[in-house]
Structures are given as structure tokens and as C-alpha cells.
């Protein structure tokens with residue numbers, strides 16, 4: 001089964017159970033701290049769906065509490081999650097421990113100060129602050145109140161509820177760093193935020209492939225790609241609205257003529273797909289097809305359709321996002337944009353996909369170079 005198919009199984013709530021590695025969290029957070037060493041200073045961070053017993057998010061931020069100058073760390077767990085069934089020492093050794101509530105209620109953990117007199121604040125100082133009234137669903141009033149109290153929301157949320165989770169963050173206007181499936185780029189709740197630069201992609205997993213600890217999954221990765229105890233998931237990214245160096249990096253480009261003459265990958269693709277070595281024009285949009293991000297020409301001033309993975313290289317100082325061309329985007333596109341793109345319905349376009357010579361392409365982001373760059 002393909003990686004993405006397996007990830008699709010996360011639609012089943014039970015399959016939301018896969019856990020992020022400490023090293024991946026560390027690598028991602030390093031990017032924000034390198035860009036702004038005070039990014040977390042005096043901040044309250046909420047880690048929803050993150051019981052400290054198994055969540056590396058809680059462990060990571062507890063271990064870096066002093067270095068980051070955090071004000072408060074709040075971590076909640078979801079009763080229906082399998083990780084929640086484990087009994088944490090934090091919980092068991094607390095006078096608030098209640099065997100009956102353990103299985104059915106979410107839990108609240110906080111870290112604010114040195115509780116054991118060790119002279120430093122770390123994961124040993126995490127306090128079990130009691131059971132939540134409900135199961136710890138992020139949509140409950142009580143977790144909403146914790147969200148409102150916090151400055152930042154950081155987690156790998158349930159993929160099956162990703163749209164809702166992002167709206168839940170945006171409605172409270174919070175800063176966030178969260179893991180997502182790359183397909184989320186095209187969601188109608190997500191894409192406009194990317195286009196308007198209200199959110200962007202974080203540093204990311206190496207080649208957009210993540211290895212997650214996942215007791216409920218079977219790993220189908222090939223022997224060479226398998227890592228014992230983990231599942232391999234392709235197409236995973238971090239979404240954020242916190243600045244980092246990556247989004248200020250300019251993509252290196254060659255001219256259209258240079259690419260067509262020297263880029264072997266592009267030549268092969270154009271030759272085999274269309275039988276002619278030129279950037280094809282879409283049948284239904286006034287834009288050209290650029291099948292690889294590395295082949296975006298530096299001297300084309302019109303609109304270009306690029307793969308959605310372009311978002312990983314997107315620098316808003318260099319490019320403008322006009323819209324997207326993927327399944328059903330016509331319905332959510334402002335009329336003025338469709339007019340600007342000279343969009344015409346095509347029998348093959350399934351609600352807005354770009355079409356070349358009568359054949360639908362993969363989902364595309366429609367971009368243009370910024371003037372004077």
C-alpha cells in the first residue's frame with residue numbers, strides 16, 4: 001500500500017495514533033530559534049493531544065523550558081487516544097490520581113517552575129494538574145479556554161480533524177507550529193491562508209518523509225527504507241505562522257530558454273508527455289505548465305502552474321500566488337481571479353484542474369514572479 005494511502009487511513013480516528021520523534025521536533029524548533037532566539041521567551045505554549053508519558057513535544061519543551069525562557073507549558077491528553085491508556089508516573093504519584101477517571105477523561109499537565117528543588121526546570125517538574133471535565137477534545141470549552149490562555153499551539157494534531165484543528169487555531173488568532181499532510185495545501189480552508197501569507201511551510205522533514213512511532217500501524221516501507229519501530233510516511237510537512245530563514249531564501253532560477261535547452265529532466269518530460277520541447281499552455285487557464293519547481297523560468301512574466309511542493313520553496317518576496325488549479329477549486333475561487341486567469345470550463349478539469357492538450361495535470365499552484373525581483 002502506498003504511503004499516502006496509509007496516511008489516508010488516518011481518517012479513521014483510531015488511526016490518528018502516530019507519534020512524532022524527538023529529533024524531528026528538535027530540528028523543526030531549531031529553525032525558529034535560529035531565526036529569532038527569543039521566539040518562545042515569556043510565552044505560554046499549549047501542546048494539545050500530548051500526554052507527557054509518550055509525547056516528545058512535552059518532553060522537548062520541558063527540557064528546553066529554561067533555555068527558551070518559557071513562561072508556562074500546558075499539555076493535555078485525549079482520553080480516546082491509545083497513548084492515554086498508559087498510566088503516567090506524573091498522574092499515578094499525584095494525590096489527584098483517580099483510577100475511574102483515568103480511562104475516560106482527558107488530563108492536564110502544567111510546567112511553570114522548579115517543583116523539586118533541583119535548581120533547574122525540566123521534565124521532572126511537570127505537574128499533573130488533574131482530569132479535564134471531558135475527554136480532552138480540542139473542541140471542548142475547557143481546552144478552548146486553555147488555547148485562549150496560550151500564545152502558541154504546537155503539536156502533531158489528529159490528521160482526520162486537520163481542517164477543524166487549523167480553524168480552531170485561526171479563530172483564536174494564535175501562533176502555531178503543527179504537522180500536516182502535504183495534501184492539506186490544497187484544502188479550501190488552508191490554501192487561502194497560504195496565498196495571503198497568513199501561514200507558510202516550516203523547515204520540514206527531510207524530503208518530506210517522516211518516521212513516526214505508531215503501535216497501531218504496520219509499516220509497508222521497503223526493506224531499505226524501513227526503520228524498526230516506526231512507520232514511514234511521505235508527504236508530511238510543518239505548517240506555521242512563525243517566521244524562519246527558509247521563507248526568505250530566494251529560489252535560484254534559469255531562463256526559459258536555458259531550461260528548455262539544458263534541463264534533461266524537463267526535456268524528457270516535455271518530449272514524452274507532449275512531443276514538443278516547450279512549456280505548454282493550459283487549455284483552460286491563461287498560464288503555462290511548469291512540471292518541476294526547479295524549472296520555473298526566471299524571465300516569464302505571465303502566470304505559471306507549478307507542483308504543490310513548490311510551497312516548500314515559496315518566498316513571498318520573490319513570488320505571488322495567484323490561485324490554485326486542483327480538484328474543485330473553481331467553486332471556491334473568487335470570480336475576479338477566474339476572470340484574470342481567463343478560466344474556461346473544460347470537460348476534463350474536474351472542477352478546476354489544469355488541462356494540457358485535453359489531459360488533466362496533477363494539482364498545481366498558479367504563481368507569478370514579483371516585479372523587479
Ligand SMILES: C[S@@+](CC[C@H](N)C(=O)[O-])C[C@H]1O[C@@H](n2cnc3c(N)ncnc32)[C@H](O)[C@@H]1O
Pocket residue numbers: 013016017018019020048049050054055056057077078080081082083136137138139155156157158159161
Ligand atoms: C497524530 S497523533 C500525534 C500525537 C502527538 N501530538 C505526537 O505528535 O506525538 C494525534 C493525537 O491526537 C489525538 N486526538 C484525536 N482526536 C482528538 C481530539 N478530538 N481532540 C484532541 N486530541 C485528539 C489522538 O488520540 C492522537 O494521539
